[in-house]
Amino acid sequence: MANYEAKAEVTGSVWKIVTAVGQKLEPGDTIMIIESMKMEIPVIAEDGGTIREFRIGEGKSVAEGQVVAILEV
Amino acid sequence: MKAPESPPASQAESVLLEYQKQLAHAISMGGPEKLARRKAAGVLNARERIAYLCDDGTFIESGLFGTSASNPADRHRTPTDGKIAGFGKVDGREVAVAANDFTVMGASSSSTNGRKLGHLKRVATQRGLPMVFLGESSGARMPDHMGARGMATLLGNDPVQYQRLRETPWASATLGMSFGSSSWYAVLSDFNVMRKGAVLAVSSALLASLAIREEVDPQDLGGWRLHAEVTGFADLVVDTDEEALDAVKAFLGYLPRHHNEAPPEHPVPPASGASMADVLGLLPASRTQVYDVRKILRAVFDSDSLFEIKARFGKVAVTALARLDGKTVGIIANNPLFKGGALDADACDKVTSFLVLCDSFNIPIVMFVDTPGFVIGTEAERKRAPGKIMNWMNALQLVTVPKVSIILRKTYGQAYLNMGGGRNSDEVAAWPTAEISFMDAQFGVRVVHGKEPGQEGFDDLLEQMDRDSAVWDAASVYAVQSVIRPQDTRDYLIRTLDVHRLRLTGGVGQHLMRAWPTSY
Numbered sequence: 001m002a003n004y005e006a007k008a009e010v011t012g013s014v015w016k017i018v019t020a021v022g023q024k025l026e027p028g029d030t031i032m033i034i035e036s037m038k039m040e041i042p043v044i045a046e047d048g049g050t051i052r053e054f055r056i057g058e059g060k061s062v063a064e065g066q067v068v069a070i071l072e073v
Numbered sequence: 074m075k076a077p078e079s080p081p082a083s084q085a086e087s088v089l090l091e092y093q094k095q096l097a098h099a100i101s102m103g104g105p106e107k108l109a110r111r112k113a114a115g116v117l118n119a120r121e122r123i124a125y126l127c128d129d130g131t132f133i134e135s136g137l138f139g140t141s142a143s144n145p146a147d148r149h150r151t152p153t154d155g156k157i158a159g160f161g162k163v164d165g166r167e168v169a170v171a172a173n174d175f176t177v178m179g180a181s182s183s184s185t186n187g188r189k190l191g192h193l194k195r196v197a198t199q200r201g202l203p204m205v206f207l208g209e210s211s212g213a214r215m216p217d218h219m220g221a222r223g224m225a226t227l228l229g230n231d232p233v234q235y236q237r238l239r240e241t242p243w244a245s246a247t248l249g250m251s252f253g254s255s256s257w258y259a260v261l262s263d264f265n266v267m268r269k270g271a272v273l274a275v276s277s278a279l280l281a282s283l284a285i286r287e288e289v290d291p292q293d294l295g296g297w298r299l300h301a302e303v304t305g306f307a308d309l310v311v312d313t314d315e316e317a318l319d320a321v322k323a324f325l326g327y328l329p330r331h332h333n334e335a336p337p338e339h340p341v342p343p344a345s346g347a348s349m350a351d352v353l354g355l356l357p358a359s360r361t362q363v364y365d366v367r368k369i370l371r372a373v374f375d376s377d378s379l380f381e382i383k384a385r386f387g388k389v390a391v392t393a394l395a396r397l398d399g400k401t402v403g404i405i406a407n408n409p410l411f412k413g414g415a416l417d418a419d420a421c422d423k424v425t426s427f428l429v430l431c432d433s434f435n436i437p438i439v440m441f442v443d444t445p446g447f448v449i450g451t452e453a454e455r456k457r458a459p460g461k462i463m464n465w466m467n468a469l470q471l472v473t474v475p476k477v478s479i480i481l482r483k484t485y486g487q488a489y490l491n492m493g494g495g496r497n498s499d500e501v502a503a504w505p506t507a508e509i510s511f512m513d514a515q516f517g518v519r520v521v522h523g524k525e526p527g528q529e530g531f532d533d534l535l536e537q538m539d540r541d542s543a544v545w546d547a548a549s550v551y552a553v554q555s556v557i558r559p560q561d562t563r564d565y566l567i568r569t570l571d572v573h574r575l576r577l578t579g580g581v582g583q584h585l586m587r588a589w590p591t592s593y
Binding site for chain 1: 360361362363385388409410411412413415445450452513515
């Protein structure tokens with residue numbers, strides 16, 4: 001098992017966190033949704049895994065490349 | 074006249090015995106212990122890889138009895154000199170295969186095996202055969218290369234060793250520790266699949282650690298995640314050797330054997346196009362919502378034929394080979410699932426290299442458009458966005474194979490041109506959901522009219538701009554040649570690509586980018 005850093009791919013603000021700590025995700029599942037460029041852009045768990053920690057909260061600004069969650073994969 | 078004497082039976086037997094002895098040694102690779110260790114690790118050896126890749130009984134080896142030429146003491150411990158070369162058939166078509174045998178001196182590069190590879194590439198180029206490299210090599214052989222005499226003798230004797238003019242497709246599988254020439258051939262190839270656990274780098278972690286005096290993790294140096302997500306040198310990542318070899322076969326199945334013929338045709342799977350009636354349902358009704366464009370692509374193209382390249386790199390754009398009515402096509406699609414489909418620097422490199430691949434091997438191009446434009450801002454400029462956007466644009470305008478663009482939803486600004494808008498495609502079609510403008514109306518109202526959301530008049534101006542962006546105005550001035558029902562997209566593409574078939578040259582383009590870089 002290894003930790004994986006899920007990163008925001010765009011600069012924007014966190015609109016909604018749709019998962020919870022401890023939740024198991026399948027590859028491709030959405031972790032949270034960022035609002036950017038007038039669109040709702042998901043942060044995706046590419047390889048699936050279990051959410052260990054969120055590094056940001058709803059409504060907060062986020063920069064491209066910023067780590068927003070830690071997953072155990 | 075006296076008949077020539079037959080050799081005594083015992084002499085004929087001894088010739089055969091000697092041959093058998095030489096043969097047994099030549100195919101013994103690095104010996105039973107090393108081979109057993111690989112087996113225990115679940116990794117195929119070089120001969121197993123060739124056997125898996127090639128059709129049964131078709132592999133004919135070149136240089137089976139080659140050994141090290143530099144050091145007489147190495148001669149008996151270097152069967153095939155660590156690189157197995159030859160010709161075999163893959164799904165019935167002849168290919169040239171070079172497989173590194175890591176169990177023999179780490180498949181390091183030497184004089185004899187360098188000559189074998191040179192011969193193989195010459196034959197492949199002159200006779201029109203795809204090249205396959207099965208990479209796993211420690212790099213240059215030591216101590217043979219050390220010193221001025223070693224360097225002068227072993228390196229630089231082939232003036233076309235690393236030349237690519239894309240006369241035939243090259244496919245590479247990185248299947249273990251790959252340094253030096255093994256890495257060079259991987260990045261020179263048109264397709265490189267990487268097995269998880271393999272490493273692709275200039276030199277080993279050990280040498281890197283010695284040079285920079287800090288511990289280097291091999292996976293950080295050149296592991297699959299680095300090459301799939303950061304460098305783009307891995308076009309595909311798989312778990313096993315067998316999956317990697319299957320991927321090489323699949324890739325070659327889309328390509329012609331050489332640049333002077335059209336790609337092969339395959340039977341059309343029965344369920345192809347069966348879900349087209351529901352394809353519009355894959356596009357969210359709300360323009361603020363994103364979706365995975367690959368679902369639309371899977372519906373449009375022949376069943377199970379979508380072969381994505383660099384899926385984890387520059388993800389805002391999808392590049393994929395696929396079949397349409399049995400014929401190979403290259404797909405470039407914006408993917409709003411990532412960054413809303415805004416095109417970044419990595420996507421530019423990815424699309425440019427894909428355009429070069431398709432044009433070099435006579436593969437028609439289909440573009441699916443839904444992008445808010447290029448990513449802008451300081452980071453984009455630092456990543457040399459203007460140069461990359463123009464590399465892409467230059468490549469697009471040098472393409473000589475048919476190209477068709479389908480606008481699904483948004484297409485704004487310069488990205489409209491890069492995605493084939495205007496005369497940058499042979500035909501531009503659009504779904505009725507398409508909108509074309511210089512920028513999103515939300516920003517347009519602010520830039521053009523200086524109004525902010527919430528201010529009086531903003532909503533009216535926004536509505537007006539949205540109306541002006543509808544596809545019908547573009548169709549009225551013939552900038553869009555066809556507005557099509559989404560469910561007709563597959564049929565439209567089949568007919569349109571047939572209209573634009575390169576009849577005058579038997580499906581062969583001009584290959585104006587054949588000498589373009591193989592990586593960026």
